[in-house]
Amino acid sequence: MKSIARITVSSLVALTLLTPPLWAAEDTAGFVDFGKFAKPGEGRQFVEVNVGAALISIAARITEKSEPEVAELLKGLKSVRVNVIGLDAANRGEMTDKAAKIRGELESKGWERVVTVQEKQQDVGVYLKHRGEEAIEGVVVTVIDGDKEAVFVNVVGDIRPEKLAVIGERLNIEPLKKAAESIKKS
Amino acid sequence: MEPPTLSFPPMPLLTPAPAAPAAVRRRHVWRWIALGVLGVFMAGAVTVYQSFRASDETRLVRQTILEVQPGGWSKQMEFGVGRLPVAAAQWVLRFVPMDPAARTAVQSLRRADVAIYQRLAQSAAGDSADLALRAREALARRGWEPVVAVGEAHESVLVLMPKAASSLRRFNVCVMVLDEQRLVVASVGANLETVMASLNAGDLLQNFGAL
Numbered sequence: 001m002k003s004i005a006r007i008t009v010s011s012l013v014a015l016t017l018l019t020p021p022l023w024a025a026e027d028t029a030g031f032v033d034f035g036k037f038a039k040p041g042e043g044r045q046f047v048e049v050n051v052g053a054a055l056i057s058i059a060a061r062i063t064e065k066s067e068p069e070v071a072e073l074l075k076g077l078k079s080v081r082v083n084v085i086g087l088d089a090a091n092r093g094e095m096t097d098k099a100a101k102i103r104g105e106l107e108s109k110g111w112e113r114v115v116t117v118q119e120k121q122q123d124v125g126v127y128l129k130h131r132g133e134e135a136i137e138g139v140v141v142t143v144i145d146g147d148k149e150a151v152f153v154n155v156v157g158d159i160r161p162e163k164l165a166v167i168g169e170r171l172n173i174e175p176l177k178k179a180a181e182s183i184k185k186s
Numbered sequence: 187m188e189p190p191t192l193s194f195p196p197m198p199l200l201t202p203a204p205a206a207p208a209a210v211r212r213r214h215v216w217r218w219i220a221l222g223v224l225g226v227f228m229a230g231a232v233t234v235y236q237s238f239r240a241s242d243e244t245r246l247v248r249q250t251i252l253e254v255q256p257g258g259w260s261k262q263m264e265f266g267v268g269r270l271p272v273a274a275a276q277w278v279l280r281f282v283p284m285d286p287a288a289r290t291a292v293q294s295l296r297r298a299d300v301a302i303y304q305r306l307a308q309s310a311a312g313d314s315a316d317l318a319l320r321a322r323e324a325l326a327r328r329g330w331e332p333v334v335a336v337g338e339a340h341e342s343v344l345v346l347m348p349k350a351a352s353s354l355r356r357f358n359v360c361v362m363v364l365d366e367q368r369l370v371v372a373s374v375g376a377n378l379e380t381v382m383a384s385l386n387a388g389d390l391l392q393n394f395g396a397l
Contacts, residue, residue: 043338043339044338044339045336045337045338046335046336046337046338047334047335047336048332048334048335048336049333049334050331050332050333050334050335051333052331052333052349054347054353055333055347058353058354058357058378061354061382062354062382086338
């Protein structure tokens with residue numbers, strides 16, 4: 001009886017340790033909670049994209065044969081989250097404050113600011129969370145684009161900001177492509 | 187004078203009961219056969235009914251919307267095909283000449299359902315974003331999370347997938363489109379490995395990303 005219980009417990013522990021895809025991205029260091037966004041008002045649009053580990057691994061499998069380097073890039077990711085909120089006079093202040101608050105929290109938690117641009121009507125911030133010298137655990141991009149929209153991006157996994165465009169292209173996430181272009185321009 | 191002799195009737199326990207007539211035995215057998223046939227028929231009827239019902243997630247969205255706006259929606263259509271009818275259709279379609287892409291799509295399907303509800307004129311137009319949020323929260327409690335959510339005040343589109351690990355073999359997706367007039371919910375379960383084997387991988391990823 002004791003040996004059966006021991007085998008059962010050992011199996012459960014092994015199963016937990018050997019199934020990384022089931023670990024929630026929320027538990028990883030590169031994950032950032034942007035909080036809730038107010039529901040869109042009249043004439044304002046919102047877009048939310050939330051691609052988790054399971055879907056990323058499916059995408060990696062699909063591209064494995066035709067584009068192995070892209071598949072390797074995707075395999076390093078745990079989640080891709082994008083929030084786009086249409087701006088108007090009513091919510092511009094709130095979104096600007098939200099972006100500033102998120103940036104402050106990131107800096108206090110040891111995230112490295114790699115890009116900060118505030119020009120014309122664009123406000124772009126890119127932050128990286130490092131793990132050791134070489135690896136990256138997460139990327140956060142915040143963009144306040146004048147009167148148009150606010151964009152918040154969090155990619156959890158080992159990814160350089162310059163590769164975000166590739167991810168956006170391969171997963172066909174338009175807002176992520178736009179955010180990557182903003183980084184390139186800045 | 188001889189002593190009286192006592193005779194006792196045979197004790198029932200020690201004497202086997204007389205065998206039932208053959209006609210009675212046949213009636214008992216036929217009764218069991220009839221019950222068995224009825225049971226199989228009932229099980230079949232339930233299976234067929236379950237096979238053509240809308241999926242749990244579709245009915246949950248409908249239930250949530252109706253809770254928020256009771257009496258505000260009418261059902262235009264609600265139809266689903268489960269594993270059994272899909273498997274039957276796949277077997278039949280093997281013998282039907284078809285376009286290869288269409289055949290692949292049919293062979294990869296495991297289940298599908300669609301439901302359309304019309305907003306009644308007398309109900310308030312309401313806030314589609316709020317209704318979509320409620321439906322999203324209800325589905326989240328059942329293990330579905332949004333992959334894509336797009337919307338504005340009066341229109342919302344949600345694409346959801348189960349939180350539990352999906353794979354190419356067990357791919358499930360639910361799409362909800364809500365506007366001022368109509369709610370459309372569609373849910374599909376498919377085996378994408380079948381599709382991958384025959385389609386160009388780049389095309390598949392573009393379609394996948396277009397979600």
